[in-house]
Amino acid sequence: MKSKIKKLLKNFRITRSAFSYPYILFMLIFVVLPLALILINAFMVDQRLSFGNFISLVQDRASLPTLLTSLLVGLVTTITCLVVGYPVAYILAKRKSGRIIALLFILPMWVNFLIRTLSTRAMFEALGIDLGMGTVIFGMVYNFIPFMILPLHTTLSNIDKSYIEAAQDLGASPSIVFLKATLPLSIPGIISGITMVFIPTISTFAISQLLGGIYLFGDSIYSKFNHGMYGVGSVMSLIMLVFVIISNVFISKVNKGGAARNLW
Amino acid sequence: MVKKTLSNAYILIIMALLYAPIILIIVFSFANTSNFTFRHGFTLEAYRSIFNFPQTPYLLDALKNTLFIAVVSSVVSTIMGSVAAIGIYNLKQRPRRIVENINQMPIINSEIVMAVALMLFFITFKFPQGYVRLIIGHISFCTPYVVLSVMPRLIQMDPNVYEAALDLGASPVKALFKVIIPIIFPGIMSGFAMAFTLSMDDFIITQINKGTTTGIDTLSTYIYSSQHNARGLNPFWFAVFSIIIVVVLALLLIINLNKLIKRINKERKNEKSF
Structure with missing residues (x-):
């Protein structure tokens, strides 16, 4: 026994990669396997392979409108975040103290989103604003705009200044410089920002429900599972997964360096 | 101007x-x-009302649960994640990339999908309801962040330092504890802080996996269940929310104070050199 341990210690240098095995095992069991179960469940009805769940999703009168509402809310939220957040990131990127101010923009995110959402709802109620689509979108923008500002800020502050200077030297007006140099160079940040706002918005749980009684995709996945409709719920999760995969392929294509992924 | x-x-x-x-x-x-x-x-x-409000005992119970789950899952994920990072760093390129991709899964995937997938898994394999499910769930989304915060330290580390320790006669185990771990320690600590805050802050995975019959609530699920059908916010909650907000922001400030000061000094230096 003792010699065995000694031998193991001697071979320690070669087997250091074995340190990762417990974690790999854990992740296979508790992350990969559950996702595989979603995939299996989506194609199972009464323990037989079938597309029945897809059919009942399409035929369900409530599900399709929910999907459309989610896409609409996601779209409006993303566009608002981009329009409001781009100038913020642009201004911060020009300042030397911009990095610290950018930190101030993420600080509120550390307060639990339920507390912030309930506070926002109390504010709306005190102001006499009716809860509905408008308040939902405000809440979403409020919650997810840091996800837009951060990648944009990273990309914009990493742009090589000599491009801008070259454009200016060649006689471009400030607006032309922005349109022809800064904006195209910041596209990787825009794309990361868009996906980092859009996906969480449509899959979020509870925010829209609290701020306007509107059920989005995330809420209906939860209610399907809560009512024991695992098959249909799995199909909806699968649709969500496809969204996530597409957006990530998109992100990694656009910024090969993977710079703007660093949220924290 | x-x-x-x-x-x-x-x-x-x-x-x-x-x-x-x-x-x-x-x-x-x-x-x-x-x-x-x-x-x-x-x-x-409002603050005085906390002492005799009927909901206060439940809230304290929820706080206890939150802290218990956060402590257990962040300690486990810090240990497992740090050990795993050393292992992953020493994997060959191909398997390393696969493992790093698996590591990314809980981070990029939407939380609701991870949550229902875990729920399906726990039901399929008949896991006991309660803390076990919650702690496993929390470990599964906290550990990847620990790995991510330890990894850069390992990559920055000069591999020769470890070799030098071995050449000078240190055993591999001793070299691990005296050389590698001190170098990656800041990464381990920030991974731990991250895991702890993420676990404290979690709502979706807890809400979906806590089960309806166990009666276990964390702060966020308790706040949700007592408020989601309510109209208006009782002054009691104003006081409770204020306390939570101040505590969270103060903790954050304390944890990051060192980093922040360093960063501000650096920025000042940069400004001077221009």
């Missing part, structure tokens, strides 16, 4: 909007009203 004022004003307005709900809740927690007015003037009544 005008441009600068305008852009400053813009930043200030957006910042004010972001902070408005948090700050207003704290300000009006001293008003003891639900409608954001100082009808009764400045008063500590």
